[in-house]
Amino acid sequence: MQLGLVGLGKMGFNMRERIRRAGHEVVGYDRNPEVTDTASLAELVDRLEAPRVVWVMVPSGDITRNTITELSGLLSAGDLVIEGGNSRFTDDKVNADLLGEKGIRYVDAGVSGGVWGLENGYGLMVGGAAEDVELAQPIFDALRPEGPREEGFAHAGPVGAGHFAKMVHNGIEYGLMQAYAEGFELLAASDLVENVPETIKAWQRGTVVRSWLLDLLVRALDSDPELDDLRGHVEDSGEGRWTVEEAINHAVPAPVISAALFARFASRQPDSPAMRAVAALRNQFGGHSVVSAGPSSGTGSTQS
Amino acid sequence: MQLGLVGLGKMGFNMRERIRRAGHEVVGYDRNPEVTDTASLAELVDRLEAPRVVWVMVPSGDITRNTITELSGLLSAGDLVIEGGNSRFTDDKVNADLLGEKGIRYVDAGVSGGVWGLENGYGLMVGGAAEDVELAQPIFDALRPEGPREEGFAHAGPVGAGHFAKMVHNGIEYGLMQAYAEGFELLAASDLVENVPETIKAWQRGTVVRSWLLDLLVRALDSDPELDDLRGHVEDSGEGRWTVEEAINHAVPAPVISAALFARFASRQPDSPAMRAVAALRNQFGGHSVVSAGPSSGTGSTQS
Amino acid sequence: MQLGLVGLGKMGFNMRERIRRAGHEVVGYDRNPEVTDTASLAELVDRLEAPRVVWVMVPSGDITRNTITELSGLLSAGDLVIEGGNSRFTDDKVNADLLGEKGIRYVDAGVSGGVWGLENGYGLMVGGAAEDVELAQPIFDALRPEGPREEGFAHAGPVGAGHFAKMVHNGIEYGLMQAYAEGFELLAASDLVENVPETIKAWQRGTVVRSWLLDLLVRALDSDPELDDLRGHVEDSGEGRWTVEEAINHAVPAPVISAALFARFASRQPDSPAMRAVAALRNQFGGHSVVSAGPSSGTGSTQS
């Protein structure tokens, strides 16, 4: 089938390739002339036959909204837009309504897999009406991994459900990564375990903690056994925050996911204001400006 | 080669089978007459040729220590004991010294994989002297999963390192399980995601969170889609506690692993004393016995 | 001076009394005829001389918004509305704009102290223009505790700052309460400390942890030494949630405040879905439906 694909960055570029390998026709648009197939969104729309299916894969936020808005002026009733970026699920209802005014259909898709998706396929979670999802199923089937469809693709619910599921997926991912990271640090701190990379490598088969993330950690340790080519300064990209916020909205305890999120925040603070406050309180116990203690070889520190 | 195997419970029973399938001779001992191969530890020792290799796979704690002690009286210098139970790594030095007085060698082994290990193989982390590990390598190779040895077996370091590595492995496992669990609860709490089991099933291929634990969660949801045949009452078996204690000993922050441990503690409390204290404090804000507020339709609750 | 006071619930009722004791004239309105001074908001407004000052002390959310809206139709340019409920700071801008269209001024006030405020005074944090705060200063001075003004009253910033400060105050409160609660539970769990209430009572003077909350805990233990007249089921009222959300918005790590919030969520779950998921995963390790282990007296539990 035909697909219009807007956004040919790290994700979209590879997705175009994977969909083409599956035998479909992809018309891509990107403002970067080196990768684009068309000169404009309008040209992209022109080159597709109705009912058109256009996948939007651009940065979440304003760029996505602007692209949706522009498409609403170019597409026709019955066409379908799939929004596959890292958007917050609350954006989907707005997008769907915006397009729905013109009779344009809307499906949101959470896409997981990173650049590995080109070879491995992408895990997909989509939200929308059953008939709209069905229209794009050949594309989803091209993108998802080999194997049973239900192990790499889910129609999670109505519009928004795809991004909601992807949000939770990423929240879990934060927790998983932090769990491995704490274990790595403890192994590295121990005198007993002499070869940390080898020990972690041995977890790849047979153990309870084996996973794709573990494979990636082994891969990282292969080239940098103490991970000292890196700084422990970790960004977050939205989904972790949204997961905790939704947990709060639903009164769901999320101690692990929030701890993982806060560890990232803390990793970016060269000097924590909160810990300066704790330090200040400890200094106050000493009360040096108030009480002049005699010099002594006794208890060096003041008891709180 | 020959192996003596003490303890034929859920783990030992399957391990005997797997080792036999690999062509080795296993003499098993268990006090349960239905599964044992020998009538006593003494007989087990008699049936092995020196240098004997005896794997101890009994409950950690006193039973393990008693078994080691009994073996120290039966084995000879140059024999090897492998302790494969869920013991704390701090026990290994004591065991090794106890046996070492008689010239008996000692290796500790962390074994992961549960009952699935019979078919999948067991992930192994061992601690001890290189020559002692080498002596038992055929047994380790029989137990570990197919594939490259280094992906399912590690000689982690000296005596104790195997159990230390296994302890950290299990600490990570606590964190991983809790991360998936929080995600499951949030999906279930959402109105948007209509089919939670299908959505989680779709994470098995292509996604970042794919793992063996995820496969097990999918398996559990297959037979009980809302997990309501179970109670949310979760035991812990020692390694999670020890991991947090070691993290504290090494000043390693472990917010995720500790949160997972505390969630288990809390799950077993029908009525938390701490939360009664919080409730008591909130009641005190209301100060009913002190201040008699007029009946009213105004702000129903007192502001703190 | 004159004050209109809308809402004579637990908070407003006592506040009217405290302000009157300070010699001011308070015209109160509540829909409860037993406590109200006027039959309607309109009558309340009529009984005040311009520039009128009207304090709104009704439940946050729709009731507050509706009251503000109704007042906007009754008050005149130059009058001042003080919103003192437990509102989210993000509501204040909306309220101020709504009233500002009519030239009506707006100040938000965070009020702390519970019913104890009648006798002790209320801690106040207000947001708004300096001249608007100044207009109501006599009322703030009547409400705040004895002692230096700056120790019980702050003009925290522009509109919204009062409720923001109160939100953070309550977030801290969550953390403080949980810290005492964990300590209480640990003391109660210990065999060594034979008299928990006496031990906690002894923290009231001289120690680092002395506080008003500690005094309240002592008071609760005086009448219920094991706190077993209560259930460990704790509500939350919004500010804790908002504090964590704002922490996330500002990338501020808030591990303690969020842990306290999640402990409340968990306290209200008779059976946690997340912990059912953890239990399900542990059961899967046992794999009973797949692998039939022989009965045994060996290792009772399967190792993960």
Place this chain on the structure above:
Amino acid sequence: MQLGLVGLGKMGFNMRERIRRAGHEVVGYDRNPEVTDTASLAELVDRLEAPRVVWVMVPSGDITRNTITELSGLLSAGDLVIEGGNSRFTDDKVNADLLGEKGIRYVDAGVSGGVWGLENGYGLMVGGAAEDVELAQPIFDALRPEGPREEGFAHAGPVGAGHFAKMVHNGIEYGLMQAYAEGFELLAASDLVENVPETIKAWQRGTVVRSWLLDLLVRALDSDPELDDLRGHVEDSGEGRWTVEEAINHAVPAPVISAALFARFASRQPDSPAMRAVAALRNQFGGHSVVSAGPSSGTGSTQS
């Protein structure tokens, strides 16, 4: 009465002064000749009449144990040693047994208050036999704050109970400090609250969060309004660690106290190994060495 006091550091120096002010005779010993009253422990013992009471106030660990051991050779049956340092409660049984062999009595005392204790008095929690505590009661009364004895002094239980109670007290203290610290950081991060020190100062009276620690925070902010004369690098002194370990031993959830402890650990890490592991995993998603994505203006970051 007479008291021997060993250790005249920050704590002991002030305690000697406070006890003397109450009219008792204190013979102090410190190896620092500028503050000591006697040349040796032996001389200190000689100067006291039986039954002697000797308070040990030296750094916990080996120095305390050595002092106790030395005293066991100098004191006589019926004498009493009070160990008031920051010792782990598990040391007390050992100390008591060591002295008990000679018929020397033993009481452990948790002492809170820092250098402020000289003026304010010290909060005291003691463990031991009732008659032993009674013998030293005049000293405890001299040290504790003014006011009812039970608000600043508790006989918490048998030997060890005093240090156990003090351990929990300090664990709570960790949680309280972190709660204030998180609130401080959030206020400072906000644009709305224009004057953070003034806002916090206003919490001192009337609010729910008023406390001595809050007073200390106000004091710190008075001289350093943004706390930027300090580094956010916070030590921990044992009790926080022990509290979490005891919580684990008793299966008591301690999410807040542990979070406060881990925040201190993290504050001392210039570059967290765990967060380097998280960063490494995120890099692996990008898979730069494996997959060469085309240059693009599309989605800049790879989706996980």
